[in-house]
Amino acid sequence: MNFFPTPYPDEILYSTLGRYCIRSGNIKEIHNFEDLFSTRNCIASVELPSKIDALIENMPVNSIYTAEYFIYNHTLFPFYAAFIEPQRAEKIIKSMRSGRGADAYIRLGLVSNSIDLNKYFRFCPQCFMEDIEIYGEPYWHRIHQITGVFVCPKHKAPIYNSQVLVRGGSRQRFITPSIDNCIVEKEIYYPNEYIEKMIWMAEDAQRLLNSRFDFKEQEWFKRQFRAKLIEKGYARMNNFVHQKKLAQDFIDFYGEDYLKLVQSPVQNKSQNWLSSMVRYNNRITFTLRYLLLARFLGIPLDTLFNERIGFKCEYDDIDSYQQLWEKRLVELSQLGLSIREIANILDSTPKTVRRAIDKLGIETFWKYNGGGKYVNKKYTDTNEFKVKRDHLRAEWIKLHNKYPNKSSNQIRQSHQALYRWLSKYDLEWLRQHSRRKANISSTVDWNKRDKELLSKVKEVVKELQQGKPQRITWSTIGSRLGVNGWLLKRKDKLPLTREYIESVKEGLQEFHIRKIKWAIDKLEKEDKEITYWNLVEVAGVKPRYLKFISKEIKDILIEKGYNCDFL
Known part of the structure; x- marks a missing residue:
């Protein structure tokens, strides 16, 4: 490149590249991509652009710009990556500098996240007019493109959708704002109780963009x-x-x-x-x-x-430490823990804990088997133990009389506390008063069930093969029919069903290929461009799996007449 536009304050890189395209003199848009990135195999990304190293290499001689400068000052990376760990942030930066732009979106969870990113570029009408007055032209501001920001932090006024799509349409064009695509058709009025919160969000988002906090x-x-x-x-x-x-x-x-x-x-x-x-x-x-x-x-x-929030253990703050320690002691003493357990949690001694309990007058609820309540004799020798044992024995017998058709193990499932106490303190008696439920011989006609099940399985498989792809497996079919608990375990008794499922079930690569075919059809129906990013997003296949089926994808694309150089 012989020149490159100077980025404006808070201008998103997409906008700067758009201004280059206007001034380049190239007749075809694709030639701009060759100037900027030395390739046609590239898309115009907004939030997290890629191939930034290639852009830097093509800059005019003695250019002062670096990849790091663009990433931190003219993309949305500082916002979307603000709360991720350093190692992941470094990988995302590498993806943006190289040509793996889709990886950056995936690592940040923007593909699988429940948040829908902005559909249109957004603008503040007052910023729009000021930019024309100061710079002679408008541009897309970073802060206005953040999902969840609804007001301009500078003017405290609503921002509006333009007519320019962020995704969809041509992804190999950089479109700048203009009076033709930034039209306020109807003014927006938010309730007063919203405005304050919207200003908070806009100001905090702007702070993240500009502060460069450590990861x-x-x-x-x-x-x-x-x-x-x-x-x-x-x-x-x-x-x-x-x-x-x-x-x-x-x-x-x-x-x-x-x-x-x-x-x-x-x-x-x-x-x-x-x-x-x-x-x-x-x-x-x-x-x-x-x-x-x-x-x-x-x-x-x-x-x-x-700044680390919370208590600091300096000597001059000993009173605060004592108050915090005593507050936690009160909380722990209400949880039924023994003195020794509380002492371990507080990194103290049982003697110190007991003295503090007496001093504070804490009403404790000790476990029967600890906490210093039975210092001179065993709990099992106390009258309190005998009363409780007799009560729980009677409760166990009562439950068996109430549910004559249930085994002791089945009764235990819904009365865990009762069973645990008896197994700990009265195990021999518990064994003598437990019962097993007699096994009932199976009367299932498996041949009949096999034939009935086969027709239902075929209907389920037909449904799975239509619409958005779901992998065809024993588990998927069983879940759809509500028989997942026994279908696979009893497959030897279902020869017809087993033979059919084995013939149609999908391996992981087969499933991914079917998802790619479905994604291509969907993109065609929506008149969207077939690109690497669009395939990943629509098909829902992670990039690390695509390399294993790249040959099959190329064959599908070539058969349909598409360029497959991006793979």
């Missing part, structure tokens, strides 16, 4: 959030979290409608994305949800990334 392991963020949850009374120091209370207060804070708008509703109050975030696991969710939780807990982003 952290997931454990860092889990501990940061956990410390605040404890401080605000949503969690205890023994890792217990009041999930329902947390979920309800979170919903009250943001409102159900706003959470739906940012694709983060909290529906089931005990099992949802929010409950997963505050548990100790390595799952990574969408960046926007980290920002939602941080705002709710009152954690500034600088603090979240740079």
